[in-house]
Amino acid sequence: MGEFDLIARYFTRPARRSPLGVGDDCALLQPRPGMQLAVSTDLLLEGRHFLSTVDPARLGHKALAVNLSDLAACGAEPLAFTLAIALPRVDEAWLAAFAAGLMALADAHACELVGGDTTRGPLAIDITAFGEVPAGGALLRSGARTGDDLWVSGTLGDARLALEAFRGTVSLPQEVFDAARARLEMPQPRIALGLALRGVATSAIDISDGLLADLGHVLRKSGVGATVEAAPACALLAAARGGWAAERERIEDLVFAGGDDYELAFTAPPAARDAVQAAAAQSGTPVARIGLIESQPGLRVVGADGRPLARRFAGFDHFGA
Amino acid sequence: MGEFDLIARYFTRPARRSPLGVGDDCALLQPRPGMQLAVSTDLLLEGRHFLSTVDPARLGHKALAVNLSDLAACGAEPLAFTLAIALPRVDEAWLAAFAAGLMALADAHACELVGGDTTRGPLAIDITAFGEVPAGGALLRSGARTGDDLWVSGTLGDARLALEAFRGTVSLPQEVFDAARARLEMPQPRIALGLALRGVATSAIDISDGLLADLGHVLRKSGVGATVEAAPACALLAAARGGWAAERERIEDLVFAGGDDYELAFTAPPAARDAVQAAAAQSGTPVARIGLIESQPGLRVVGADGRPLARRFAGFDHFGA
Numbered sequence A, B: 001m002g003e004f005d006l007i008a009r010y011f012t013r014p015a016r017r018s019p020l021g022v023g024d025d026c027a028l029l030q031p032r033p034g035m036q037l038a039v040s041t042d043l044l045l046e047g048r049h050f051l052s053t054v055d056p057a058r059l060g061h062k063a064l065a066v067n068l069s070d071l072a073a074c075g076a077e078p079l080a081f082t083l084a085i086a087l088p089r090v091d092e093a094w095l096a097a098f099a100a101g102l103m104a105l106a107d108a109h110a111c112e113l114v115g116g117d118t119t120r121g122p123l124a125i126d127i128t129a130f131g132e133v134p135a136g137g138a139l140l141r142s143g144a145r146t147g148d149d150l151w152v153s154g155t156l157g158d159a160r161l162a163l164e165a166f167r168g169t170v171s172l173p174q175e176v177f178d179a180a181r182a183r184l185e186m187p188q189p190r191i192a193l194g195l196a197l198r199g200v201a202t203s204a205i206d207i208s209d210g211l212l213a214d215l216g217h218v219l220r221k222s223g224v225g226a227t228v229e230a231a232p233a234c235a236l237l238a239a240a241r242g243g244w245a246a247e248r249e250r251i252e253d254l255v256f257a258g259g260d261d262y263e264l265a266f267t268a269p270p271a272a273r274d275a276v277q278a279a280a281a282q283s284g285t286p287v288a289r290i291g292l293i294e295s296q297p298g299l300r301v302v303g304a305d306g307r308p309l310a311r312r313f314a315g316f317d318h319f320g321a
Helices: A003-011 A056-074 A092-108 A158-167 A174-185 A191-196 A211-222 A248-257 A270-283 B003-011 B056-074 B092-108 B158-167 B174-185 B191-196 B211-222 B248-257 B270-283
Strands: A027-029 A035-045 A077-087 A112-120 A124-134 A149-153 A203-206 A225-228 A264-268 A287-294 A298-301 B027-029 B035-045 B077-087 B112-120 B124-134 B149-153 B203-206 B225-228 B264-268 B287-294 B298-301
Touching (some): A035 B077, A035 B124, A056 A092, A077 A191, A077 B035, A149 A270, A158 A174, A211 A298, B056 B203, B092 B112, B211 B248, B211 B264, B211 B298
Parallel strands (some): A077 A112, A112 B035, A225 A298
Antiparallel strands (some): A225 A287
16 A cells, blocks of 8 residues: 555545645645644654554544644644644555544544555654634743742643553552553543633743753743742652652652653732632633742742652653653 | 754754744744645655755755745745654764755755754655735646647656666766756755746646656546657767767657656646746756647657657656655
């Protein structure tokens, strides 16, 4: 089966929202009047961003999810995406599962595949996703202001917990491992929360490299500092028992620097607390206020005992490094 | 040097035409009123799309050129691009040369780098390029009509001649090899011709997989057939002497099925011949009329002796296969 047959069989669908989809030299996109196009691209490589044993349906999901997470962090509404994929061989069962996982997430967000490129080679996936955002209304990393609250959605560290279990550094009960693995392999982009935070949040970023690393980008871009006063929850640690669950520092590493969380960290003025909670309720996404934006540069972390943590967190070294 | 330092050093420039460039979760693009955004993506892998010995500046050029060629085939004006790149190691000299070659072509077409992704891994480059085209005015593969002339720009087969020299199947004088190698490694996207053909051509495609293979896409999309009556020139064969230059069938394979030409094949009604020549003159691009679109399905080729060629051309098996 040749390249063009592959494309036709698994990756061609009629374009509904876009003027032109798969099958020409270019796809055509047309944002609605007054809207800008938000663009994100992520390159995923086997052995670096995912394990060779990953379920192909979950890989299809994640390859799009990491891009939709970037759109969410901008407050953009998904519109379309392109898929460039290198495949070591033509494995129809693999392709069918990959396409099913990919398209299920795409359909859930009305995000249509409009073009791409297929070639032979070591498994590599590059998706470029497009979303619409009102002109001037995108949530940027540069908007955090002194006095803003710092918020985070959902829970952190769960994906990294699964990775550590894969690596054999922690042993988890089966149901805890399964839940953590789902966080690692099937991240749910916080699109609804991003949309609800338009006009409410002053800045936002999605957490892919770990809370502290990504928060650092916001602080640098905004020219401010921050104190993180409360560690966001790692939902699964309570259930993990034994192993890491007893070791505070390793838990903190998971939560603050684990990575692959695909939650949103965002800032908003204290006057907007009700609006933030309303956005959370409207989008069905739990949020927690975890700190404060300050004029003093740098990032300070206060531990669960209320005292500043002076130590360095384990460096970011997950697949994405 | 970490990922973010790399990006900052070689791939960050202030966005001029786009609302937001490198450095946030997403880039922001805003086509002018009445314009659609044309999108093309190409994934290039070492050993498949380029040789490991390629000059990095030429690789930077080509990685963008193949995408700009797709924009040209749609009649789109380059606007911006994203770059996703996997690098096996941090080699500053390599990166500096790659970026220089990439940015020189980008600057020549006022096409700005607005975002991307950098990771460690086997050398792989995925560029997604964006161009503007008037709504409804894109040149498509589907527009060829019975009675249209078939045109091609420039010369074909030169890039494949270089590849065959690399493979050792042909021996070329040094100056011929250098010229052929420049066609292979530094293709010049026919942007100006594509723009000049808006409203003139009925269909267009860029020739990356070989004239006959790419023409086949146009015929299928348009529901027509064609006869190719005159082989487009391979500029370098006359100079090559000996070797392949004496073998008609191998020359025809180069010209009809060589690939990597990045010329435009397009159709236009006979009444538009003067307009096509004017577009060629305006864009400084030579064009040649090489055939006719017919209602009879299929693709017929007439040889230099005026008789139909019944044989199969060497299958497309260059790097892009």
